[in-house]
Amino acid sequence: MSEKLINKGIRPDGRKLDEIRPLKIKAGVVDRADGSAYVEFGTTKVISAVYGPKKVHPRHMEKSKKAILKVRYNMIPFSVYDRKRPGYDKRSVEIAKVVSEALENVIFLEEFPKSAIDIDMEIIQADAGTRVAAITAASVALADAGIPMRGLISSVAAGRVEGNIVLDLTKEEEDASDAIDLPVAMLARTGEITLLQMDGDASVDEIEKIVRMTEKGCKDIEKIQGKALIEKYNANTA
Ligand code: ADP
Secondary structure, eight states: OOOOSOBTTBOTTSOBTTOOOOEEEEEOOOTTSSEEEEEEETTEEEEEEEEEEEEOSSGGGOOSSSOEEEEEEEEOGGGSSSOOOSSOOHHHHHHHHHHHHHHHTTBOGGGSTTEEEEEEEEEEEOSSOHHHHHHHHHHHHHHHTTOOBSSOEEEEEEEEETTEEEESOOHHHHTSTTOEEEEEEEETTTTEEEEEOOOSOOOHHHHHHHHHHHHHHHHHHHHHHHHHHHHHHHHHHO
16 A cells, blocks of 8 residues: 555644745735736745736727736746646646636726736746735735735635644645645635635535634634735835
8 A cells, every 4th residue: 555645633734724835925026017926825826917907908808897917927937847838738728717806806907997917927836826925925025015905815725634634735735645636726815715726525524623723724824815915015115
């Protein structure tokens, strides 16, 4: 039988079951964007840049009563071990769509009719959890761009590995034979869920525990997102 990944509640990287990976967030990392952020969940690394509100191209996509979001998610070739083919694929298009839906309900889009807000997310290094890192970064980038929102969206995955409910899975954990992984995005201030995805099988009880674990994770992440924005603001006003 193969060796277990989780022994006595300790994971391969030394974390407890309910711990996120070391999280680093820096706001305002791209001079040429209106807002930006860099996020690291352990070795998963993402940059997000926000442009706008600006004119819509092509014009026919414009909405008379609100702004539209144009979201791009891209994994750069050296983000994974087997150099990835450059460019967008089916997976990146699907992720961009769910990220857009996870963010749009908290943005006051009606304040910017006939405009577009572009959100770019580049995955620099991937070790699972790229969509949740991307959402966490995009939310800080939107706030950094001064886009009005009901609050910050925070995002993390939790799941099951070898029968244990765990927070913020690595690729090694995700690849375990019984593993399931539920990425969740949340308006952490209210606990409102804006993204919840799952493949595989789980009991209602497991799903409830997993979602509760992401709630705790999102609340911790929101504090670090807020700190990153305050640090950027303080640096600008010093
Ligand atoms: P997420 O990154 O949001 O967890 P997935 O579950 O689709 O999304 O992917 C899990 C992980 O699998 C990624 O973070 C990455 O480490 C790896 N992965 C995804 N797509 C590729 C790819 N085309 N080539 C190599 N590894 C990939």
